[in-house]
Amino acid sequence: MTESQSEPQTDGGTTVTTTTVTDPESESATASGLRTRVALATRQVGSLAATEMRLGLRRRWAIILIGLFAAFGMLVLTFAGSAPGPAGFERTAASLAMLAVYVVPLAALAYGYDAVVGPAESGWLEVLSALPVTRTRILAGTTLGRGVVLVGGVALGFLIPGAILVSEYGTSTVPALATLLLAAAALGLAFLAVAVALSTLVREKTHALGVALLAWVWFVLVHDLLALGVVAAFDLSEGAVTALVLANPTSVYRVLVLGELGAGGTGGFASVLSAAGLSTRLLAVALAAWVVVPVVAAAALVRWRGTIAAT
């Protein structure tokens, strides 16, 4: 056991001497307690995530997501192959990437909008909240389970068009396709996180669906056009342009993927930004932040929701 004595502190006229006692046994017990809590949290989140994945399979979400991405991917391959103009892998991959901008966020929002409000409406959230588990862990398990189903759907759905592209253009295209796939999965997770956060704000599933659709319209359609107009109308600093990109996960995705594919000129706002000099690392971190920040916000909101539920 070791002791250390701090400088005396004056507290309202009373001199207080603080003695800190460091006991290796108590430190060990604290560390052991922390490990136990982390292990328990992991088991709880894992159990809830596994249940959410099971529900995702039984509600046919996995099949729907795979079918959706595979069908649109094949359509893009068909039309990109028959379209006039320069053909080749870059054009087709860029078309797939642009498809993902529209379809992946829509699918993620549709899958995630009821993540909290759905169980709250059905009474399942009340049952789970009666267990010795925090609402943050319930939210983490729900989001993780849905995230796995979504990423699995994106990966398997793009596997078929991806395999066709590799067979046509060779294995040298695999890294670019892998980048596209990873970025599309990250984009899906970002919108799933946004959907989960929105789901904590509303009291009815129908409202949640409406808000999720508005979010899609804003991020996928309106923001890009507004940003393009602002960039064209004003002489913005590089920082402001960067902020405009980072404020929208689809813009981040566009710049990231189209830059990696060397097809920056096809991406509307992204083509304006191709000279912005945003590094791949910054874009990847920004996309990761779009996954983490909404989930953290949702965790705070779900605690607030628990409070207002009692009123």
Add this chain to the structure above:
Amino acid sequence: MHIETTDVTRTYGAVTALDGLSLSVPSGSTFGLLGTNGAGKTTLFRLLIGHETPDSGTVRIGDTTVSTAGTEIRERVGYLPERAGFPAELTAREVLAVTARVRDLSDVDARVSSVLDTVGLAGDADRPVEGFSNGMGRRLGLATALLPDPDVLLLDEPTAGLDPLGVVAFHRIVEDVSERTDATVLVCSHALAEVERLCDRVAILNDGQLLAAGELSELTADTAGLEETFEAVVTGDGQSPAVTAERPDASDSGRLSDADGTQRPPDGAPADRAEGSP
């Protein structure tokens, strides 16, 4: 396990849900909580499972102060919420398995089978919940509450919306659990007949205040039954033959006064330490 609330106040904005509530629930008893809508019953349950913290006062389960215990308090408490529901695509066994795993219980399969037997759902264990009747759903909710062999069982409107046969079946299960275990059972209900059947002690709340508390037999000794007692206590109707409720202040909450105005403890406890009073 003994439950004790001491001078508990909880407000939501301008609404006072609980107003200086002091209530004592003896270990092993089956205790009925009665009151009109907005009386504070559900708020009390939320305080007991740690979903809320009181603005003032303390809530204790056994030796543990709930507000400082975190989620661990719910390891010892089984709670059937009024609006319990389950994912329609899961089977009853899967619902119980996931709740058992989140509780970090051992022998999950054996426990799940045991509680399915207890609530009479063994034959429907592997059916999706979407095919369940209301009564089966409530019994499944009870099963989730019973999984940890709780020291305290909280039942919020347990038979609301059930048909008469469902109510009878549910009552038999609760009676069976009360007899077989040492659990303290707290039943919040609008169904006075249900409380009369299940509970040996009763508390009556109104506007967040405790109006009366005590053994059921004593509260109903001079009335035709709990219904008449409840009406007399809540409305303050002095025409009731034996019990007149007085809206107590914090210092005499839970005490009843006889028709002649003499204060008496509601459960026959010594005058200086009546159940329901601090």
